[in-house]
Structure formats: structure tokens, C-alpha cells
Amino acid sequence: MSLREDLARIVGADAVRDSEAARQVYDGDAYPIERSKPLCIAFPKNTDQVAQLVRYCVAHDVPFTPRGAGTGLSGGAMPALGGVVVSTKRMTAILEIDVANRRLRAQSGIANKRISDAVAQFGLHFAPDPSSQSVSTLGGNIAENAGGPHTLKYGVTVRHILSATLVLPDGDVVELGRGVPGGPGLDLLGVVVGSEGTTGIVTEATVRLTPLPAAVRTTLAAFPSVRAATECVAGIISAGVIPAAMELMDRGILGALRAAFGLTYPEDAAALLLIECDGLPESVEREQAVVEAECRERGALEVRVAQSEAERQSLWVARKKGIGAMGRLAPTIVTHDGVIPRSQLPQMLEDVAEIAAAHGLSVANLFHAGDGNLHPCIYFDEREPGIVERVISAGEQILRKCVELGGSVSGEHGIGVEKMDLLTLMFSPDDLEVQARTKAIFNPGSLGNPCKILPNQKGCHEHRMRWRGAAT
Amino acid sequence: MQHSPTTLAEWSEAILAAQAVRHSIPPEWRMDDDLPELSHARYADVVEFSPEDLVITVQAGMTLDALQELLVADQRRLPVGESPMPLGDWTLAELLSINPPHTDEFERGGWRDWLLGAKLLMGDGRIIKIGSRAVKNVAGYDVQKLIVGSRGTLAVVLEATLLVGPAGHAGTNEAVPWGTRSSLLGQIQRGHESSRGYEMEGDPWHIQRVSLTDGPLLQAAADGVPHAFHPPTATLWARTREPLPRFEGDWVMRPGALVPDSPALLPLWRRAKEQLDPRGVLNPGYLRL
Ligand SMILES: Cc1cc2nc3c(=O)[nH]c(=O)nc-3n(C[C@H](O)[C@H](O)[C@H](O)COP(=O)(O)OP(=O)(O)OC[C@H]3O[C@@H](n4cnc5c(N)ncnc54)[C@H](O)[C@@H]3O)c2cc1C
Numbered sequence: 099m100s101l102r103e104d105l106a107r108i109v110g111a112d113a114v115r116d117s118e119a120a121r122q123v124y125d126g127d128a129y130p131i132e133r134s135k136p137l138c139i140a141f142p143k144n145t146d147q148v149a150q151l152v153r154y155c156v157a158h159d160v161p162f163t164p165r166g167a168g169t170g171l172s173g174g175a176m177p178a179l180g181g182v183v184v185s186t187k188r189m190t191a192i193l194e195i196d197v198a199n200r201r202l203r204a205q206s207g208i209a210n211k212r213i214s215d216a217v218a219q220f221g222l223h224f225a226p227d228p229s230s231q232s233v234s235t236l237g238g239n240i241a242e243n244a245g246g247p248h249t250l251k252y253g254v255t256v257r258h259i260l261s262a263t264l265v266l267p268d269g270d271v272v273e274l275g276r277g278v279p280g281g282p283g284l285d286l287l288g289v290v291v292g293s294e295g296t297t298g299i300v301t302e303a304t305v306r307l308t309p310l311p312a313a314v315r316t317t318l319a320a321f322p323s324v325r326a327a328t329e330c331v332a333g334i335i336s337a338g339v340i341p342a343a344m345e346l347m348d349r350g351i352l353g354a355l356r357a358a359f360g361l362t363y364p365e366d367a368a369a370l371l372l373i374e375c376d377g378l379p380e381s382v383e384r385e386q387a388v389v390e391a392e393c394r395e396r397g398a399l400e401v402r403v404a405q406s407e408a409e410r411q412s413l414w415v416a417r418k419k420g421i422g423a424m425g426r427l428a429p430t431i432v433t434h435d436g437v438i439p440r441s442q443l444p445q446m447l448e449d450v451a452e453i454a455a456a457h458g459l460s461v462a463n464l465f466h467a468g469d470g471n472l473h474p475c476i477y478f479d480e481r482e483p484g485i486v487e488r489v490i491s492a493g494e495q496i497l498r499k500c501v502e503l504g505g506s507v508s509g510e511h512g513i514g515v516e517k518m519d520l521l522t523l524m525f526s527p528d529d530l531e532v533q534a535r536t537k538a539i540f541n542p543g544s545l546g547n548p549c550k551i552l553p554n555q556k557g558c559h560e561h562r563m564r565w566r567g568a569a570t
Numbered sequence: 571m572q573h574s575p576t577t578l579a580e581w582s583e584a585i586l587a588a589q590a591v592r593h594s595i596p597p598e599w600r601m602d603d604d605l606p607e608l609s610h611a612r613y614a615d616v617v618e619f620s621p622e623d624l625v626i627t628v629q630a631g632m633t634l635d636a637l638q639e640l641l642v643a644d645q646r647r648l649p650v651g652e653s654p655m656p657l658g659d660w661t662l663a664e665l666l667s668i669n670p671p672h673t674d675e676f677e678r679g680g681w682r683d684w685l686l687g688a689k690l691l692m693g694d695g696r697i698i699k700i701g702s703r704a705v706k707n708v709a710g711y712d713v714q715k716l717i718v719g720s721r722g723t724l725a726v727v728l729e730a731t732l733l734v735g736p737a738g739h740a741g742t743n744e745a746v747p748w749g750t751r752s753s754l755l756g757q758i759q760r761g762h763e764s765s766r767g768y769e770m771e772g773d774p775w776h777i778q779r780v781s782l783t784d785g786p787l788l789q790a791a792a793d794g795v796p797h798a799f800h801p802p803t804a805t806l807w808a809r810t811r812e813p814l815p816r817f818e819g820d821w822v823m824r825p826g827a828l829v830p831d832s833p834a835l836l837p838l839w840r841r842a843k844e845q846l847d848p849r850g851v852l853n854p855g856y857l858r859l
Contacts, residue, residue, distance in 0.1 A: 243708050254706060256715075257683060272834050280671050280680055282823045283830065284857075286838055288682055288715025292708050336622050338645060338736030437704035439623040469706045470623075504703040512708045521710055529698045532690075535845035536711040539838060551710060 101160070105140050105182065108150045113141040113188065124183045125568065127170040132515050132565035136163070136177040141188045144205075145263055145271060145301040151184055152299065153269035155545055163547045164295040166207060166238030169230040171435070172514025174241065174294045178549035178561060184299060186237050192216055193302065200307040201260060201277065206237030206300045210244075213305065222307040225252035228510070229418070237300045243292030245510040247343040247417065250468035251376075252308060254510070256291040262303040264290060267546030277304050289536060294512050296547045297540035311342070311376035315386045316404040318413040319393040320367035324348050324463075327369035328443035330396040331467045334373070335440065337392060339385045341468065343374040348447070350427070350462025350475075351420045358423035361416065364399045371467065372417050420464040421475070428460070428477035432489055436497045438505035440470035449499050450474050457492040459485075471509035472500070498523055515565065518553040572607040578697055581728060584608055586695040590854050594630075594667035594722040596660050599825040601855060608726070610663045617729055618703075621646050625686065625703055627731040630663035637662065645737040649678035662730050669719030671823065678735065682718045689729035690717065693847035703731050716842065721828055721856040724846040827858040 105114045121135040137160075142148045155162045161181030168175055177183050186207030194203040197220045202213060210231040213224040227246035228234055234244070240262065245254045252258075261275030274287040290297045321327040324346075331344055347355075347370045355361045363370060371393070375385040386403075393401050404410035424431050438446050447463065454461035454476065465473040474496055478485050497507045497520055507513070507520045521530065534552055541547075549558035575581040585591065585608070592605035610631030617627040621644040628637060634650065635658035641647050650657065651672040657665065669681050687701025690713075700713040717725055830839050840859050843850070 243712075245706055249706065253679065253683065256712075257679065270834075270837075272838065273832070274835075276831065280669075280675050282669070282719060283828055284720055284839055284842055285682060285715045285718065286835070286842075289712055292712050294708075332622050335624065335736075340736065437702070437706050439620060439625060439703055440705075441620055441622040466706075470704060471706050506702040506704045506707040506709045508709045509704065509706040510708055513710065517709075524702065524709055525699065528696050529700065530710070532692065532696075532698050532700070532713060532846070533711040536713050536716065538845050539841045542841070 101138050101158075101182075104154060104158075105138055105151065108154060109140050109142050109147050113143070115139045115141075124165065124168075124177070124185075126176040127165075127168045127173060129171050129173040129176075129514065129516055132173050132176060132562075133568035134176050134178050134180065134561070134565050135568070136183040137180055139183040139185055141185050143188050145265065148184060148265045148299050148301050149269050149271050151182065152265050152267065152546075155182055156267075156269055156543070159545070161545045161548050164237065164241070164299045166235030166241075167209070167230070167233045169234045170238060170242060170514065171433070171511040172294075172508070172516040173565075174512055174514040174547075174550060175238075176515060176565070178515060178547075178558065178565065181545070186235060186301075189301065195220075197222070200309075201304050202307055203302060203304040204236060205302050206235060206240070206262075208236050210234055210236060210239055217307055218310070220307075221310050223310055224305055225258055225308045226255045229421075236303055236305070237295075240291050240300050240303060241293065241295040242510065242512045245466070245469070245471070247345055247466060248374075249466065250344060251340055251342040256288060258306045258308075259287065259291055260304045260306050262287060262290065263301045264298040265301055266298045267541040267543055271301075275304070279306070286539075290540070292512075293537070293540075294514060294547070294550055296537060296550050298546065311382075313379040313382040314342075314374060314376045314410065315382050315389075316410045316413050317371075317373045317386070317389055317393070318402045318404075318416065319371045319373070319398040320364045320400045321369045321371065321396065321398055322366055324369045324447050325444045326396045326398075327371045328440075328447060328467065330371060330392050330398070331443060332441050333392045333396060334389055335468070337388050339375070339388045341373050341385065341389065342376040343372065344466075344468030345372040345417050346370070346463065346465055346467035347372070347416055347420055348463040350460065350477075351416070351423070351464045354423035354427050354462065355416055355420060357426045359415070359419060363416075367399055370416055372413060417464070424462060424475060424477055427462070428479055430480045431475050431477045432493065434472070434474045434476070434493050434496055435509050435511040436472050436474075436500035436505060436507060437509035438470045438472065438500050438503045440468065442503040442505075443467060443470060446472065446499065446503060450496055453492050453495045453499070457488045459488060459492055461492075466509070469509065470505065472496075494520065513551045515550060515562075518551065521551070521553055572609050574609040574612040576612045578728070581613075581691050581726070582695040582697060585691060585693065585726070585851065588851060590851055592722075592853055593726050594661070594663040595853065595856070596664045596668065599664075599668060601826045603855060605854070610661050613728065614661070616640065619644070623703075623705075624734050624736070625705070625731060626734055627687075627703070627729055628662065630666070630727045630730050631661050633661055634658050634665060641734055642737055646734045647737045648684065648732065649735045651675065651678070662732075663722075663727050666718050666727050666730060667720065667722040668823075682715055684733045685714045685718055685730055686733050687731040688714055688717065688727050691726040691728050693725070693849045693851045697728065701731065705733055716846075720842075722853040723828075723843060723857045724852065726852065827856050829858045 102116045116138045124139045125135040126133040161179040163177040165175040165183050165185045189205035189207035192204045228244040239255050243255045261277045349368050373389050375382045462475045501523045573584050575584050591608040593608040613629045614631035615629050619626045
């Protein structure tokens with residue numbers, strides 16, 4: 099029997115695809131540089147079907163790769179060695195809403211935003227808010243430990259996952275976590291979150307729900323230099339205020355916003371800082387006073403404070419539409435993701451500009467300033483000969499600098515296949531060996547989402563040229 | 571026998587010379603054993619403190635009191651809430667190995683959330699680095715999550731990089747109403763008597779700490795989700811060996827060996843020990859496998 103027929107016996111004939119077109123659609127995610135086609139894509143409905151699929155793959159020595167919405171930016175959902183893609187597309191049910199205890203249990207294929215939508219009527223929300231939240235899935239968010247603008251105050255995904263059902267790469271099913279935070283014991287769940295789908299397939303999870311804030315104040319401040327804006331970020335934190343969000347956009351983004359949407363900002367503004375404080379009305383007012391004082395002290399050209407929800411939405415436009423607007427500047431954009439201690443932001447942004455200039459490239463920055471999480475966006479026309487190599491080299495230099503300043507090569511997009519080699523900038527071979535052993539607690543074999551995160555895995559290196567070749 | 575290394579080389583040598591050591595377990599949390607002690611007593615300096623980043627790196631022999639004193643001088647603080655057992659004298663190595671709960675855990679996080687990176691001594695003498703100094707990081711496997719709360723059975727924490735908060739910063743969930751102590755006590759007592767266990771109905775209660783005269787000391791930080799544990803005093807200790815009234819999702823933290831919640835987790839726990847401390851040299855007996 100064929101692979102397709104075997105899988106159909108588990109999930110049903112309508113839940114397996116292997117057409118050439120389907121295999122092409124599922125050959126990677128939103129990271130465009132590397133591609134690899136699966137043999138088959140399966141769409142299980144529940145934990146039991148996922149476990150059966152995994153056991154089948156193990157018994158027949160077929161690699162398998164979990165996949166949510168495919169919005170990953172480092173190639174995590176690319177079936178590196180072919181085999182079966184296990185898609186959570188049909189696993190989108192909300193299983194329980196426990197308002198009293200502020201918890202919700204859902205299948206892992208549910209889109210992030212649907213969780214918040216379902217509990218808004220109770221004054222609650224699911225705090226992780228990646229910009230991809232209307233499509234990216236709970237399982238994908240867990241796998242990438244996703245963040246978003248409000249991560250500054252509410253923390254990344256791991257803080258919001260109370261338990262999860264995991265199909266291990268040998269097909270066994272375990273429940274990790276107790277449904278409440280803390281407690282004694284080995285925190286296996288904490289390792290699974292952020293492990294990019296290499297420790298098993300999450301089929302269900304209980305997430306923590308957070309009350310919607312009673313009050314919100316949103317400020318958009320324009321600064322004459324990036325340095326002044328980044329110093330303002332450091333100043334606010336130093337003053338003991340941790341806003342819910344602090345997002346920075348530089349001149350490159352402002353130019354794009356002007357061109358694309360006709361948005362206007364003060365003529366000599368070199369950077370915008372979007373700051374949101376939320377919580378109890380009294381504390382928000384207290385924080386807001388600090389924010390406005392810091393902005394003025396750092397020479398803000400203009401400080402707009404939203405007086406209504408409509409105004410708040412309009413202040414967020416710059417942040418939310420920034421990347422889209424960049425399409426106006428050049429046909430191709432590569433967004434990097436690195437983190438540094440936030441006090442190093444002023445220096446780092448000057449370094450980013452220098453590195454881009456030295457490579458003859460244009461760069462714009464729109465990022466989570468409060469977390470020190472940079473997203474330099476290099477925009478270019480890939481038809482220009484030799485430019486792709488320059489873009490890659492500039493990206494590596496930027497990330498190298500992040501590590502030198504005590505930061506990391508990824509704040510939220512993960513390592514996937516994209517940054518496997520860069521991990522060696524942060525970690526020695528001994529460090530990486532301990533990470534490999536940590537992975538082996540869950541995944542001692544080589545079939546579950548192979549060739550991700552750790553460099554120099556057996557049987558992976560020689561495939562790299564194929565992945566790159568398939569993308570062009 | 572006690573050994574107190576002062577340099578990385580001495581730490582490595584000490585572990586390589588030993589068949590088994592006990593380390594990072596506060597005295598009252600120890601089991602009856604006569605393991606040689608590897609102590610952090612002479613390993614308690616600041617490595618790097620950047621108040622503006624809310625990040626500090628210290629050697630793990632520093633006590634919580636000493637750390638807070640140092641942080642407060644720069645208007646910073648580790649947001650540890652109240653705990654029924656005094657933690658001030660505990661070293662960071664002990665705090666990270668036990669992962670003691672505290673009243674503000676639900677709002678401000680706990681040790682797993684604060685440990686951004688670390689230098690670890692492994693059972694084979696190697697010294698490795700995990701995590702980073704950045705507050706956000708998806709680069710490789712989060713080994714630190716596994717280390718915190720593992721009772722020193724997987725590695726020895728030598729240096730810890732911690733996320734700290736502003737000294738006077740109010741919590742994130744401040745909009746939550748605080749339950750009054752008396753009504754709360756009533757609820758808990760009712761739960762105590764009924765076979766259904768505790769039930770928190772209506773408004774999510776934000777319990778801080780409740781002491782029942784004849785029962786367990788309850789410490790709850792979750793909104794409506796109580797956490798319970800016993801202070802490790804001898805008398806109460808004896809009592810925790812009796813089954814406590816349970817409610818869904820609760821947990822009890824006891825001194826001594828860690829046991830998995832369910833037998834299904836046993837293979838994973840075993841593999842964790844085999845993978846990270848294959849020689850079985852670190853705190854033998856503190857994971858019951
Ligand atoms: C426009 C855009 C904006 C973005 N903004 C943000 C942002 O603000 N913050 C941020 O953090 N990221 C952002 N991302 C990246 C991406 O959306 C996140 O990483 C997201 O969490 C991926 O979810 P997904 O469902 O698309 O997962 P996929 O891309 O399908 O998969 C991602 C990884 O998770 C694994 N995986 C998927 N489902 C499961 C499962 N059920 N069990 C185990 N492993 C699984 C896959 O194997 C893969 O390794 C953005 C991406 C785009 C395209």
C-alpha cells in the first residue's frame with residue numbers, strides 16, 4: 099500500500115494530500131530562502147490521530163514535521179527530510195472555558211486571536227500578541243515561544259501556558275503541567291515551549307487568561323534622533339515604569355508610511371516611539387506622567403496622547419502598517435530578529451546603520467524597543483547581481499554584534515534552519531552538546547522534525563544545498 | 571565533609587574527584603544522607619549588574635537578602651513575594667534548585683521566569699553556558715527551565731543571570747480584587763470540610779496567605795487557583811505525610827525527593843537524569859525514579 103493509503107486509514111481519505119501542488123504549498127513557511135517538499139500532508143482531527151500518525155511514521159522510518167499556519171520565519175515547519183507534514187489545520191476546537199479560574203483549553207491549531215475573541219465577553223484575553231495573531235496558531239506560538247508588542251509587560255508565551263498534551267516523537271502521549279503555574283518537579287513543559295516543534299507535537303493546551311486592562315493610555319512621541327528615542331526607552335524603564343508596550347519606528351519606516359498611506363509626522367522626526375501603559379486607572383496615570391516627562395526631557399518634537407479608542411487605533415497604525423508600507427520602498431524585504439540588553443540600543447542602532455551602509459544596503463527599523471528586540475528590515479531588489487550575498491552578510495554581522503553586546507541571535511522568530519550556524523556565535527560545542535542532550539530527553543531519534551535548531555546534526559548538512567536550491 | 575570551591579577550575583576538579591555530592595539544598599530540605607557537601611559559601615560575588623537593563627549576574631552563593639540589598643541600592647528588586655518560610659538566608663543556588671513559591675508568583679512570575687541565563691557545572695566537570703542576558707530569547711533549548719526546581723539533580727548553578735524589577739513597581743494584575751481574609755477563610759474551611767475540596771466561586775479570589783489553625787498553611791497566588799504547600803518545619807512536616815485535602819490542580823511542595831505527578835512522566839524524568847547527569851553524581855536520591 100502507498101503512504102497515502104496508509105495515512106488515510108488513520109485520518110480518513112479526505113484528510114491526506116499528496117498532489118504536486120499540495121507538496122509545493124507545504125514545502126516551507128514564511129522564511130523564503132529554503133524549501134523542501136514533503137511526500138504527504140496529513141490533517142488529523144485529534145490527539146489520538148496524531149499519535150497514530152507518529153507511531154506509523156516511527157514504524158516505517160518516515161520523518162514527520164508538525165505545522166500550524168506556516169507563518170514561521172525561520173523554516174521550522176519545513177519538512178527538511180521530506181516525509182509527512184502533520185498539519186493542525188483541523189484541530190481548532192475550544193474545549194473548555196473556565197472563567198472563574200481564568201483558563202481556556204483548546205486544540206493546538208486554533209488561531210491565536212480566536213482565543214482572545216472567545217473570552218472578550220468575560221473581560222479576559224490571551225496576552226501573547228504576535229503580529230501574525232489572526233492566523234498563527236496556538237501550537238505554533240508555543241513552539242516558537244512567540245512574543246508581541248505587549249510582551250514587555252505580560253511576558254512571552256511560556257508565561258501563559260499552564261499545561262499541554264504532547265505526542266512524543268515515539269508516539270506516546272503525555273500531559274505536561276498541572277493547569278496552574280508553579281509547583282514542584284521538573285519543568286518539562288517549559289522546555290517544550292520554544293523548542294520549535296522538535297520535542298513532539300502539541301495537540302491541546304490550557305492557556306492562562308489575563309484580565310483586559312481597566313485603563314489604557316497610548317502615546318506616540320516623535321524624536322529628532324534615534325538615539326534620543328532609545329535613550330527615552332531606557333529612561334522610562336530606569337524611572338521604574340514598565341509600560342505594556344514600547345515600540346520604535348525609525349526614519350525608514352516613516353518614509354514608507356508617508357509614501358504608502360500619506361501619514362504625516364513632524365518634518366525633522368527621525369524616530370517615533372509608541373508607548374502604551376495599562377492597568378488600574380491610578381497607576382496608569384502615574385506611569386503616564388513619567389512617560390510624558392521622559393519624552394519631553396529627551397527632546398521629543400511632538401507628544402500625541404490618544405484621547406479615545408479611535409485615536410488609540412490611529413496611533414497604532416504606524417506600528418501595525420509599518421512593514422506593509424515597506425513594500426513601497428523595494429520589492430524584497432528581509433526582517434532580522436536579534437535581541438540585546440536595552441541599554442545598548444543607542445549604540446546598536448548606530449552599528450546597524452553602519453553595517454548596512456558598509457554593505458551598500460538600505461535598512462529600516464521597526465521593533466520592540468522595550469524588550470531590546472530589534473527587527474532591522476533590509477529592503478532591496480533581488481534582481482541586482484550579488485545583492486543577496488550582501489544582505490546575508492550584513493544580517494550575520496548585525497546578529498554577531500547582538501551577541502557581542504550580551505544578547506541573542508533570536509528574540510522571537512526562532513532558529514529553525516535559518517540560524518543553525520549562527521547558534522555557534524552564542525554557544526560553545528560543550529554548551530550545544532548539553533542542549534542536544536536536553537532535546538534527546540524528548541526526541542532521541544531522528545524522525546521528529548529533523549535538522550532544526552542544532553547545527554551539525556547527522557545526515558542534515560548535505561541537504562542544505564538542496565533546500566537552498568529548491569527555493570530559487 | 572564540605573568543600574567550598576572559589577574558582578571555576580576548583581568546581582570542576584571537585585566534581586570530578588567525587589562519586590556523589592550534595593549541593594544547593596537548604597539544610598531543612600535535606601534528606602537523611604551523609605553525602606559530601608559541595609558548598610557555594612565562597613562563591614557569592616556580583617559578576618555584572620546593569621540596573622538600566624533590570625538584569626544582574628551573580629555567583630550562585632549569594633543569599634537572597636544580600637542580593638536584594640545590592641539591588642535596592644539602585645532602586646531595583648527581585649519581585650519575590652511573601653513566603654511562609656524565610657528565604658532571606660537561602661543562596662541563589664538553593665532558591666533555584668527548590669523553586670520555592672511565593673505570594674506574587676501569579677502576577678510577577680517565579681524563579682523560572684527570572685532566570686535568563688546561567689553558567690552550569692555538569693556532573694562530568696564541564697562548565698557550560700545557557701541562555702543569555704537578553705530578556706527575550708528563542709535561541710536553542712531552554713535548559714534553564716529544566717534546571718530550576720530540579721533539586722540540583724541535573725547540574726550545579728554557578729552563576730545566575732536574573733531579570734529583576736524596579737523597586738516600587740506594582741504588579742501586572744493589579745486590577746484583580748483582593749479577597750478579604752475572613753470570607754476567604756470561610757470558603758476554604760468549607761472546602762476543607764467538604765469532600766469536594768476547595769471551590770472558588772464567583773469573583774476570582776486573589777488569595778494571599780491563609781493559615782488554618784489545624785490544617786495546612788495555604789498559600790495561593792493564582793486568581794482563583796489555589797496553590798498549597800507546607801512550611802518545612804518538623805511538626806508540619808510530619809503532617810504532610812498524611813494526605814492533604816486536595817483540589818484540582820493543586821500541589822504540595824515537600825522537602826526530600828521529587829516524584830513525578832504521574833507514572834507516564836517517569837520515562838522522561840529518567841531520561842533527563844541520564845542525559846544531563848549520566849554519572850549520577852549530583853544529589854543522588856533527590857529524584858525518585
Ligand atoms: C507577518 C508576520 C508577523 C509576525 N509577527 C510575529 C511577532 O510579532 N512575534 C512573533 O513571535 N512571531 C511573529 N511572526 C512569526 C510567526 O508568526 C510565529 O513564530 C508563530 O508563532 C508561528 O505560528 P504558526 O502557527 O504559523 O506556526 P508554523 O509556522 O506552522 O510552525 C512554526 C514552528 O512550530 C512548529 N509547530 C507548529 N505547530 C506545532 C504543534 N502543534 N506542536 C509542535 N510544534 C508545532 C513547527 O514545526 C515549526 O517549527 C510573524 C510572522 C509573520 C509572517
